[in-house]
Amino acid sequence: MRRTVTELKAALRDMRVQLSLLNHHIGTRADLKDADLDCLDLISIYAPISPSSLAKRAGLHPATMTGILDRLERGGWVVRERDANDRRAIVIRVLPERNREMFHLYSGMDSLMDEICDGYGVDQLELIADFLRRTTGAGQVATEQLER
Amino acid sequence: MRRTVTELKAALRDMRVQLSLLNHHIGTRADLKDADLDCLDLISIYAPISPSSLAKRAGLHPATMTGILDRLERGGWVVRERDANDRRAIVIRVLPERNREMFHLYSGMDSLMDEICDGYGVDQLELIADFLRRTTGAGQVATEQLER
DNA sequence: TTCATATGATACGGTTTCTATATTGTATGG
DNA sequence: CCATACAATATAGAAACCGTATCATATGAA
Numbered sequence: 001m002r003r004t005v006t007e008l009k010a011a012l013r014d015m016r017v018q019l020s021l022l023n024h025h026i027g028t029r030a031d032l033k034d035a036d037l038d039c040l041d042l043i044s045i046y047a048p049i050s051p052s053s054l055a056k057r058a059g060l061h062p063a064t065m066t067g068i069l070d071r072l073e074r075g076g077w078v079v080r081e082r083d084a085n086d087r088r089a090i091v092i093r094v095l096p097e098r099n100r101e102m103f104h105l106y107s108g109m110d111s112l113m114d115e116i117c118d119g120y121g122v123d124q125l126e127l128i129a130d131f132l133r134r135t136t137g138a139g140q141v142a143t144e145q146l147e148r
Numbered sequence: 149m150r151r152t153v154t155e156l157k158a159a160l161r162d163m164r165v166q167l168s169l170l171n172h173h174i175g176t177r178a179d180l181k182d183a184d185l186d187c188l189d190l191i192s193i194y195a196p197i198s199p200s201s202l203a204k205r206a207g208l209h210p211a212t213m214t215g216i217l218d219r220l221e222r223g224g225w226v227v228r229e230r231d232a233n234d235r236r237a238i239v240i241r242v243l244p245e246r247n248r249e250m251f252h253l254y255s256g257m258d259s260l261m262d263e264i265c266d267g268y269g270v271d272q273l274e275l276i277a278d279f280l281r282r283t284t285g286a287g288q289v290a291t292e293q294l295e296r
Numbered sequence: 297t298t299c300a301t302a303t304g305a306t307a308c309g310g311t312t313t314c315t316a317t318a319t320t321g322t323a324t325g326g
Numbered sequence: 327c328c329a330t331a332c333a334a335t336a337t338a339g340a341a342a343c344c345g346t347a348t349c350a351t352a353t354g355a356a
Contacts, residue, residue, distance in 0.1 A: 004273045005265045009258070011280040016167045017189045018287035023164070024207050025294040033313085034182060041165045052333060059172050061315050066335055068313095080334095088322045088333045108293045110157070112286035116279070117153045124275065125152045131264070131276050132159040138260035139166035145256045146173040181342085200304060209344045214306055216342095228305095236304045236351045 012135070026105045031075065035060070039068050040077055040094070040102075048091040050083070059147075160283070174253045179223065183208070187216050188225055188242070188250075196239040198231070207295075 020034070027037045039058055043049060046057070055065040069092065072078045076098050083089035117125060168182075175185045187206055191197060194205070203213040217240065220226045224246050231237035265273060 001270055001273075004270050004277070005262065008265065008273055008277040008280070009261060011277045011284070012261075013189065014193065015280045015284040015287065016164070016171070017186060017193070018284045018291070019164045020168060020186055021205075021207065022287045022291045022294075025291050028207065029294060038165060038168055041161065045162060045165065050333075051335095057169075059169065059176065062334070063315055063317090063336085064313080067315095070335095083333095086323070086333080090334070105294070109286060109290035112290055113157060113160075113283070114153065116282045116286060117156065120279075122149050122152050125149075125156050127272065128276055128279050129152070129156040129159045131268075132156070132163045134264045135261070136159070136163045136166045138257060138264060139163065139170045142257035142260055143166070143170045143173050146170075146177060146253075198304075199306095210305070211307085211344055211346090212342080215344095231304095234304080234352070236349095238305065 022109060026102075029105055030102065032071070032077075033068075035064075036068050036071055039065070040072060043078060043092050044094050044099075047094060050089050050091060051080075054092065059143075170257060174250075177253055178250065180219070180225075181216075183212075184216050184219055187213070188220060191226060191240050192242050192247075195242055198237050198239055199228075202240065207291075 023037055024034055027034055030037075032040070035058070039054060042054060042057060046054070049057075051065050051069055052062055055062045058065070060068070069078065069080065073080060076095060078092050078094050080090045080092060083091050120128070171185055172182055175182055178185075180188070183206070187202060190202060190205055194202070197205075199213045199217055200210055203210045206213070208216070217226065217228065221228060224243060226240050226242050228238045228240060231239050268276070
C-alpha cells in the first residue's frame with residue numbers, strides 16, 4: 001500500500017515533467033514562452049480575468065504580466081478590454097481563432113489520450129478524473145501554503 | 149462516455165497548470181527558475197546524463213543548458229564530473245544534501261496526496277498510477293511528433 | 297602515425313525578458 | 327473636493343537566452 005502510493009507519486013512527477021516538456025514544444029511551435037502558455041491556460045480557465053489577479057495567481061510580477069500580455073495580444077491570442085464598471089481595470093479575453101490553432105497543436109496528444117481512454121469503462125474514467133481534480137485541489141492548497 | 153473523456157482531459161489540463169504553478173512557487177523558494185527545476189527533475193530521472201542530451205530532451209539550446217547547469221551547480225544542486233571514457237563529455241550528478249531540502253518544500257503537497265490516496269484501495273491506486281504512466285508515454289510520443 | 301573532420305562543452309555578444317520603481321489615470325471615503 | 331488607494335503600464339538596469347565562435351578531445355582514413 002505504502003509502496004503503491006510512492007509509485008503513484010513518482011508516476012505523477014514523471015507525468016508533470018513530460019507534460020511541461022510537451023507544452024514547451026507546443027509553445028516553441030506557437031512562438032510562445034512557457035510562462036505565456038501557462039498564462040493562456042489560466043486565462044481560459046478563469047476568464048474574464050484582470051492582469052493583476054492573473055499575476056497573483058501565476059506568482060508573477062505585475063510588470064512581467066504586462067510583457068506577457070503584450071506578447072499574447074501581439075500574437076492574436078487574447079485581447080485587452082476596459083472594464084465598464086472600473087475604468088482602471090482591464091479584462092482579458094481569449095480570441096477563438098488562434099485557439100483553434102492551439103487545438104490543432106494538441107491534436108496529437110488528444111488522439112493518443114482518446115486511445116488510452118478507450119481501454120477504460122465510464123466508471124473507471126470518472127474515478128480517474130475525480131482523482132485528478134482532487135490532486136489539482138491539493139496543488140492549490142500546497143501552493144497557497146507556500147505563499148505565506 | 150464521450151463527455152466523460154472530455155471532462156477527464158479538462159481535469160488533466162487543469163492539473164497540469166496547477167502543478168506547474170506549484171513548481172513555480174517551489175522554485176521561487178529555492179531560488180530556481182522554472183526551467184531549472186524541470187531540468188533538475190529530468191536529471192534525477194535520467195542521471196547520469198550529459199548536458200547535451202539533457203538539452204535535447206528538454207528542448208533547449210546547449211548554451212542555455214550551460215547557464216542552467218551553472219546555476220544548479222552554484223546552488224549546490226548538482227555537480228559536473230568529467231566522463232572517464234570521453235574526456236570532452238560531462239556527466240551530471242545530483243547532490244543528496246539539497247535534494248532533501250527540496251523534499252521538504254514538497255512536503256505540503258506530499259501529505260495532501262497521502263490524504264487523497266487514503267481514500268482509495270490498492271487496486272484503485274494501481275489503476276490510477278497505470279493511467280498516469282500511460283499518459284506520460286502519450287506525452288513522450290506527442291512531443292516526439294512535434295519535434296519533426 | 298598523422299591529418300581532417302566531427303563532437304561536447306563553454307565563452308562571447310546582441311537581443312529579449314524580467315522586475316523594482318515611478319508614473320498615469322481612475323475610484324473611493326471623508 | 328481632496329487625499330488616498332488601486333490598476334495598469336513605462337522605464338531602466340540586471341539577468342537570461344541563444345546563434346556563433348572557440349577549445350579540447352575523439353574518430354576515421356590515408
